Amino acid sequence: MACGCVHTVDLTRPYLDGGVPYNFGQYDRNFFRWLARNKARVDVLADDDLNRITTGAELRHLYRMVVFESHGEYVTSHMFDITQQYRNLGGHLAFLSANDFFREVVLSGHSMTLIARFRDLGRPESGLMGAQYVDWYHNRYPSRAYRVLRGDRVPWLFAGTGLKDGSLIPGYFGIEIDGTTATSPPGTTVVATIADIFPGETADMTYYTTAAGAEVFDAGTINFGGAADNAYVARMLRNLWTHMSGAMSSSPKPTSRRGGGSG
Numbered sequence: 001m002a003c004g005c006v007h008t009v010d011l012t013r014p015y016l017d018g019g020v021p022y023n024f025g026q027y028d029r030n031f032f033r034w035l036a037r038n039k040a041r042v043d044v045l046a047d048d049d050l051n052r053i054t055t056g057a058e059l060r061h062l063y064r065m066v067v068f069e070s071h072g073e074y075v076t077s078h079m080f081d082i083t084q085q086y087r088n089l090g091g092h093l094a095f096l097s098a099n100d101f102f103r104e105v106v107l108s109g110h111s112m113t114l115i116a117r118f119r120d121l122g123r124p125e126s127g128l129m130g131a132q133y134v135d136w137y138h139n140r141y142p143s144r145a146y147r148v149l150r151g152d153r154v155p156w157l158f159a160g161t162g163l164k165d166g167s168l169i170p171g172y173f174g175i176e177i178d179g180t181t182a183t184s185p186p187g188t189t190v191v192a193t194i195a196d197i198f199p200g201e202t203a204d205m206t207y208y209t210t211a212a213g214a215e216v217f218d219a220g221t222i223n224f225g226g227a228a229d230n231a232y233v234a235r236m237l238r239n240l241w242t243h244m245s246g247a248m249s250s251s252p253k254p255t256s257r258r259g260g261g262s263g
Contacts, residue, residue, distance in 0.1 A: 008113040027070040027097065027174075027226040034228035034237060042067075051078055051107070056085020065092040065244045069225040071176075072100045073133075076107060080118065084128055090213040092244040096225030096237075098178040098203070099133040100218075101125040124183040129218045130206035131178035131188075135198050145170045146192040146205060146221075153189045154207050156243045157217075161235050171230040174223030177203035185210070194221065215244055 015021065021028070035042055043063075053059050059066070059082050066086065080101060087093055102125060104115040118125055119132065126132035137143075146169040151158045163169065169192065177197060180188060185208045192205040205220040217240060219225070227233045 006114075008111050010110060011107075011112055012110045023071075027223060029226075030228040031069050031096070031225040031237075034234060038238060038241070040241065047072075047075070047079065050082070051076055053082055056082045056087075056089055056091070059083075059086045060089040060091045063091065064246065065094065065241075067094045067096065068100050069096045071097045071222055073102045074105045074112070074114070075101055075103075077104055080104070080123065080128070087128065087210065087214045087216060088212060090210070092214060093129075093216045094240060094244065095129050095178075095216075095218040098174065098176045098220060098222040100129060100178075102133050124181060126178075126181040126184045128216075129178070130184050130208050130216055131180045131204045131218045131220055134177050134179040134203075135201050136177075137175040137198060141198050143172045143174065144194050144197055146173070146194050146203075148192045150189050150191050154191050157191065157207070157236055157239050159239055161232055161239075163232065169232050171227050171233060172223060173203075173219075173221035173227060176222040177201065178206075178218055178220045179204045180206060184208070185216075192220075217244075 034040075050059075053062075066083070083093070083101075101118060104118055104121060106113050106115055115121075124132060148158065148163050148165050148167045148169065151163065151165050151167075158164070173194070177194070179202055180190060184206070188206050188208040190204045191207055194203040197203050203220045204218075205224075206218045207216065209215050224233065225237075228237055
């Protein structure tokens with residue numbers, strides 16, 4: 001969601017609320033607590049850190065897995081480029097929020113300017129993520145449970161949860177959703193959905209692999225990572241982390257990028 005009224009922002013402006021990022025308590029805090037409880041070895045990168053990485057090959061050399069955990073709506077074309085290159089070189093990606101890689105921005109000095117939606121620039125984000133932003137709740141529609149669809153395709157993801165095809169994953173999963181499109185990579189599997197969460201619109205949790213060995217997961221809702229205090233989600237996150245990184249304490253370390261978009 002966006003008001004359409006501001007296209008350039010001053011990056012030197014102070015945060016409200018004593019410097020706590022917007023929606024940190026809802027989208028981030030539980031995930032970071034989950035990392036601490038599981039003693040996960042992780043580097044946390046800001047957008048500036050990713051923009052300083054020159055190529056996807058450099059990112060692939062550093063990390064086996066990159067996690068975009070919280071609503072990274074606004075990114076530079078360079079970030080899109082190196083993430084796509086990283087995937088093409090076999091790097092694993094996990095998107096724990098909806099509405100990632102949605103809008104291109106340009107950084108100049110201490111300002112950031114909105115350009116356009118990537119899909120309108122010929123780079124639909126579903127081609128990278130497996131699904132892409134569909135809609136938001138318009139301050140009207142309540143959150144609902146996921147329903148597992150193709151647990152047989154990713155048995156490792158649901159291991160130890162007791163979930164199977166048809167099972168519900170209860171919880172609060174936020175106000176924005178992703179869905180598959182014609183540009184989702186071949187073989188993209190919808191492993192769980194929240195059907196008709198908004199009238200005629202469905203949230204898709206997706207997973208796909210590439211010939212280079214990359215594995216890509218998209219939760220399909222904005223608050224999946226933020227729901228890490230939910231027992232089902234906590235176990236699924238552990239399964240995802242273990243599967244994609246090799247182990248909770250494996251090396252090279254996974255990295256988590258804290259999202260910057262507020263919608």
